[in-house]
Amino acid sequence: MARFLLRRLAWFAITLWVVMSLSFALMRAVPGGPFDGERRLSAAIERNVAQRYHLDWPLWRQYLQYTGPLNLDEGRAGFLGGNGTRRFGGLLTGDLGPSFKHRDYTVNQIIAESLPISMALGIAAMAWALALGLGAGVLSAVRRGGKIDVGVRLIATLGIAVPNFVVASLLILVFSFGAGLLPVAGWGSARHLVLPALALGAPFAAHIARLARTGMLEVLSQDHIRTARAKGLPERIVVLRHALRGGVLPVVSYLGPAAAGILTGSLVIERIFAIPGTGTHFVNSALGRDYTLAMGVTLLYTALVYTLNTAVDVIYRLLDPRIELGGEGR
Amino acid sequence: MSGPTASPWRDARRRLLRDRPARISLLVLGLIGATSLAAPLLPLPSPVALDLALEPSAPVAPWAEFGRGGWSPEAYWKLSPPDQALLGLREAIFGDWQTSNWLGTDARGRDLLSRIVWGSRTSIQVALAATLCSLLFGVTYGAFSGLVGGRTDNLMMRAVDVLYSVPVIFLVIFLISALGEYRTRLAAHGIGHMTVFYLVIGGVYWLTMARVVRGQVLVLRETDFIQAARALGASRVRILIRHLLPNVLPVVVVYLTLTIPSVMLFEAFLSFLGLGVEAPMVSWGTLAVDGVEGINPIRPFWWLALWPSLAMGTTLLALGILGDGLRDALDPRMAPLLGGKHR
Numbered sequence: 072m073a074r075f076l077l078r079r080l081a082w083f084a085i086t087l088w089v090v091m092s093l094s095f096a097l098m099r100a101v102p103g104g105p106f107d108g109e110r111r112l113s114a115a116i117e118r119n120v121a122q123r124y125h126l127d128w129p130l131w132r133q134y135l136q137y138t139g140p141l142n143l144d145e146g147r148a149g150f151l152g153g154n155g156t157r158r159f160g161g162l163l164t165g166d167l168g169p170s171f172k173h174r175d176y177t178v179n180q181i182i183a184e185s186l187p188i189s190m191a192l193g194i195a196a197m198a199w200a201l202a203l204g205l206g207a208g209v210l211s212a213v214r215r216g217g218k219i220d221v222g223v224r225l226i227a228t229l230g231i232a233v234p235n236f237v238v239a240s241l242l243i244l245v246f247s248f249g250a251g252l253l254p255v256a257g258w259g260s261a262r263h264l265v266l267p268a269l270a271l272g273a274p275f276a277a278h279i280a281r282l283a284r285t286g287m288l289e290v291l292s293q294d295h296i297r298t299a300r301a302k303g304l305p306e307r308i309v310v311l312r313h314a315l316r317g318g319v320l321p322v323v324s325y326l327g328p329a330a331a332g333i334l335t336g337s338l339v340i341e342r343i344f345a346i347p348g349t350g351t352h353f354v355n356s357a358l359g360r361d362y363t364l365a366m367g368v369t370l371l372y373t374a375l376v377y378t379l380n381t382a383v384d385v386i387y388r389l390l391d392p393r394i395e396l397g398g399e400g401r
Numbered sequence: 402m403s404g405p406t407a408s409p410w411r412d413a414r415r416r417l418l419r420d421r422p423a424r425i426s427l428l429v430l431g432l433i434g435a436t437s438l439a440a441p442l443l444p445l446p447s448p449v450a451l452d453l454a455l456e457p458s459a460p461v462a463p464w465a466e467f468g469r470g471g472w473s474p475e476a477y478w479k480l481s482p483p484d485q486a487l488l489g490l491r492e493a494i495f496g497d498w499q500t501s502n503w504l505g506t507d508a509r510g511r512d513l514l515s516r517i518v519w520g521s522r523t524s525i526q527v528a529l530a531a532t533l534c535s536l537l538f539g540v541t542y543g544a545f546s547g548l549v550g551g552r553t554d555n556l557m558m559r560a561v562d563v564l565y566s567v568p569v570i571f572l573v574i575f576l577i578s579a580l581g582e583y584r585t586r587l588a589a590h591g592i593g594h595m596t597v598f599y600l601v602i603g604g605v606y607w608l609t610m611a612r613v614v615r616g617q618v619l620v621l622r623e624t625d626f627i628q629a630a631r632a633l634g635a636s637r638v639r640i641l642i643r644h645l646l647p648n649v650l651p652v653v654v655v656y657l658t659l660t661i662p663s664v665m666l667f668e669a670f671l672s673f674l675g676l677g678v679e680a681p682m683v684s685w686g687t688l689a690v691d692g693v694e695g696i697n698p699i700r701p702f703w704w705l706a707l708w709p710s711l712a713m714g715t716t717l718l719a720l721g722i723l724g725d726g727l728r729d730a731l732d733p734r735m736a737p738l739l740g741g742k743h744r
Contacts, residue, residue, distance in 0.1 A: 232717030
């Protein structure tokens, strides 16, 4: 297990490096910088701004500055937007740099402010997707061929087929405008969380229900279940204690991709519900060429996805002792 | 020699057609495809003809008002020659007659039914082309990796693992907004916005395909008939094309039915972020976005959200059911690999 985790850590570093270099290259390959606004600045001001953010440096030097704790500054004022008292330490020291668009904010500050919001949304969405998906999937497998089964399968297939922003708008129509129960948008109270979490989790609930159904059906046809039934255990115990553990394995292996999908989905959901989360910041920064903020969020999400995938592998191992944690394969 | 009934593909087709939900889905998809192909021929209003009004107008039931005149062949963007010909044929048959706004109009008075039909062309085109790109990348990469084996295989699969951990959507947003800046220069080389779009989306979806294909190739490589071919002195390329690829095909086909829906959803997602196809082109994604924007507390324009969602939902549902059916029909043994429904 320790070896497995160590190897994963090494690949983690490589992955982060690849993502960083790739997004650095992509962002800088684009003409048009973060300060190209509606109004043209005078050449002198433009030069000044470029100098302040080191945009006048050759790219390799900007790259090293970004990764680095190297001091390439030649005694100039600090890199940090703001009063220049703190020096930009570079990625390796955990400093993601100043935001180019949000003056006086560092990327770290923006993430610290917005990440808890996105996390709350993501965890709520995941929780309800898991609860509903597992429940529906198991029930559907147990009642195979019955009305519940047909209903669950139809709703699940439909749930996968409808984009989450459509679900969101239908939810707003029904619960906010129709019944007037929940706020349309915004953030601040638990009531603001309900609709976005429902919309964000819906496709994943559908996927999980399908996977749980398939997994349970497979386990329920195995010998040890027949044995459990033959020795007279009540069906409830057979399902919950003997079948569930093996039946949820496909769901567990889906959790990694699901978490990544929820991060992606929250880009849209945060926008619809005007939630000041990390996703909103990312979209705005990528479209507005806020180099450091966009890269910071990309790296953060890479790290999150990777960590979650590793955690899923470990959980998988705990649930199914037959699995060896040897290779890199998920 | 194998008679006609012994072909596994024929068997699969028979099994598929026995599956009623799959049969219905096939029919629905065929209808959607035909409608979308024949869009210029249908007596629909132009999807882009403006009829400026203060707000979207509600659907008019066909039995209340069936059709009206006033259609003009000028109100289209630059169509391809075959579409132009179809449009001419339509003018010859129907004159300036067009259907009423059966599904309502959008905020600029454009007929919604017509926009959905024309939008289906874009969506289907994007889905097919991007899936084809992912197919080419994925199959080539996976088959090569599996066939060569050893250290190269290991390295190639590690690269896929690394790419798997990349939150691809972020790179896609970078990429599309980046390439948007180069639009005019790319266009000079004959690379349109849509081509970029296919390539980028295809570039996202090839990873799983590569893995699936490589896994199959690894298994097949050790089977007796491949060994026999090798013993007979067949070259690697011949083994790959003649023996491996036909046997990988069933898995690829099933995986394709999973890829096409996700590509369609991805297109909608990109449209939502403003990175999708551009006016005057319409796609189901941009229509769904219009629908979301049409929802407001004073007068919710429900038809703007409902019909495009319904069109997209029906198509994806049919694709999903067809995929399930294909999975069961093509190879019962494959079911565990991809999560089949019959056990």
